[in-house]
Amino acid sequence: MTRDTPQQRRRQLPTTEELRIWRDFIETTEALRSVLTSRLQSESALSPGDYSVLLALSEARDERMRSSELAAHIRWDRSRLSHHLGRMEKRALIRRDDCATDNRGAEIVLTPTGAEAFHRATVPHLRAVRELFVDALTPDQLATTGEVAATLRAHLRSSRDM
Amino acid sequence: MTRDTPQQRRRQLPTTEELRIWRDFIETTEALRSVLTSRLQSESALSPGDYSVLLALSEARDERMRSSELAAHIRWDRSRLSHHLGRMEKRALIRRDDCATDNRGAEIVLTPTGAEAFHRATVPHLRAVRELFVDALTPDQLATTGEVAATLRAHLRSSRDM
DNA sequence: GGCACATAATTGACATGTCAACCAGATGGG
DNA sequence: CCCATCTGGTTGACATGTCAATTATGTGCC
Numbered sequence: 001m002t003r004d005t006p007q008q009r010r011r012q013l014p015t016t017e018e019l020r021i022w023r024d025f026i027e028t029t030e031a032l033r034s035v036l037t038s039r040l041q042s043e044s045a046l047s048p049g050d051y052s053v054l055l056a057l058s059e060a061r062d063e064r065m066r067s068s069e070l071a072a073h074i075r076w077d078r079s080r081l082s083h084h085l086g087r088m089e090k091r092a093l094i095r096r097d098d099c100a101t102d103n104r105g106a107e108i109v110l111t112p113t114g115a116e117a118f119h120r121a122t123v124p125h126l127r128a129v130r131e132l133f134v135d136a137l138t139p140d141q142l143a144t145t146g147e148v149a150a151t152l153r154a155h156l157r158s159s160r161d162m
Numbered sequence: 163m164t165r166d167t168p169q170q171r172r173r174q175l176p177t178t179e180e181l182r183i184w185r186d187f188i189e190t191t192e193a194l195r196s197v198l199t200s201r202l203q204s205e206s207a208l209s210p211g212d213y214s215v216l217l218a219l220s221e222a223r224d225e226r227m228r229s230s231e232l233a234a235h236i237r238w239d240r241s242r243l244s245h246h247l248g249r250m251e252k253r254a255l256i257r258r259d260d261c262a263t264d265n266r267g268a269e270i271v272l273t274p275t276g277a278e279a280f281h282r283a284t285v286p287h288l289r290a291v292r293e294l295f296v297d298a299l300t301p302d303q304l305a306t307t308g309e310v311a312a313t314l315r316a317h318l319r320s321s322r323d324m
Numbered sequence: 325g326g327c328a329c330a331t332a333a334t335t336g337a338c339a340t341g342t343c344a345a346c347c348a349g350a351t352g353g354g
Numbered sequence: 355c356c357c358a359t360c361t362g363g364t365t366g367a368c369a370t371g372t373c374a375a376t377t378a379t380g381t382g383c384c
Contacts (some may be wrong), residue, residue: 001183002337012289012292013212013285013288013289013292014288014291014292014296015357016303018292018296019288019291020308021171021294021304021305021307021308021311022291022295024308024311024312024315025191025239025295025307025308025311026191026195027264027311027315028311028312028315028318029187029188029191029311030315031237031312031315031318032318033174033188035318038372042360047339047340049339049340049341057322062384065360066361066362067363070361075193076341077341077342077343077372078362078363078364079342079343079344079363080340080341080342081363082363082364082365083340083341083364084339084340084341086364087339087340097165099362102349102361102362103348103349103350104347104348104349104350104361104362104363105362105363106324106364107347107363120334123175126175126176126181127175129173129176129181129184130174130176130180131321132314132318132321133187133314134176134184135178135317136262136313136314136317137310137313137314140280141306141309141310141313141361142183143183144182144184144303144306145183145187145306145307145310146182146186146187147184147303148299148303148306148307149187149189149190149191150186150190151299151303152190152194152298152299153186153189153190153193153293153296155297155298156190156193156194156197156294156296159293159294173344193383200342209369211368211369211370211371228332229333230331230332230333237373238371239372240332240333240334240374241333241334241335241371241372241373242370242371242372243333244333244334244335245334245370246369246370248334249369249370261332262378264331264332264334264379265378265379265380266332266333266377266378266379266380267331267332267379268332268333288354293373300327305334316359
């Protein structure tokens with residue numbers, strides 16, 4: 001057993017047990033993400049990024065959205081989105097149209113190919129989420145996990161604004 | 163309120179509420195990782211990858227470790243590790259020595275520069291973990307989070323082995 | 325010894341992410 | 355009208371991650 005240092009006892013640093021939980025938490029979410037990513041990849045040839053973009057577009061009015069709006073919606077910065085859209089456009093999953101009301105702007109449009117790929121991906125993906133996340137937990141655990149996520153998010157926001 | 167589809171009622175797919183929790187969970191862990199990463203970066207000029215490697219090496223006997231051992235320890239595949247070590251070696255954070263007992267092998271050695279960088283990084287990083295994760299949660303929530311992580315991990319392992 | 329096979333690690337090609345610099349079109353004040 | 359400034363979006367450079375192929379060495383078996 002490792003003894004906590006004096007600093008840790010004064011609670012400036014996590015205790016050994018807190019640190020163990022942290023590492024467990026972060027590694028587990030990493031592993032979960034990685035399994036879901038590889039399933040999505042092998043079942044639909046889509047990356048999680050592709051999936052987010054296609055999901056947002058397929059829920060958008062007319063299956064089209066201004067680029068910055070899309071970025072805000074999925075919480076990406078514009079540069080990341082622009083690079084990703086470039087790759088998706090090459091695969092014909094989306095198209096960039098000029099924007100009628102702002103000559104600088106771009107409208108990102110879901111193509112039939114993109115819509116088709118998204119529809120093929122969605123059920124298997126949701127099933128995987130169910131199998132690997134929802135079904136693994138008791139209803140209580142699931143509810144607490146939701147609360148924990150909300151709490152962490154609120155805490156993050158407040159510490160960012162300071 | 164969206165009504166769940168018949169499929170969802172038959173519990174093949176997550177319900178709307180379950181899906182909300184899932185998205186909240188995954189986005190929150192993403193946000194948390196990203197904030198911690200940028201703090202680590204700005205305080206120590208180290209990436210999370212650098213930190214993992216340096217942590218493992220600094221805990222290793224003689225501050226050195228065989229490459230595959232290191233990879234297994236931090237759960238990376240060897241290719242990823244090899245690329246990363248190449249970048250770290252350029253920055254003199256680690257060194258690759260030939261292995262005395264296996265001519266194919268490499269011993270990864272912590273350099274003084276690497277040790278110094280790690281020591282500068284560790285306290286601020288742990289403080290950030292405490293501030294952004296541990297302190298945000300009640301002791302109960304923290305304990306449950308640990309259990310959830312363990313449960314998810316076990317479930318993942320069992321579904322991978324099938 | 326020598327060959328089939330396993331193992332350690334690296335490499336190359338490519339997808340993804342971040343950051344800062346950039347370009348062009350809007351916009352508001354003089 | 356004109357310039358300063360803001361905004362929408364792209365680009366380039368580079369860090370990181372994944373996958374498959376490659377190189378070199380060890381190991382067991384005849």
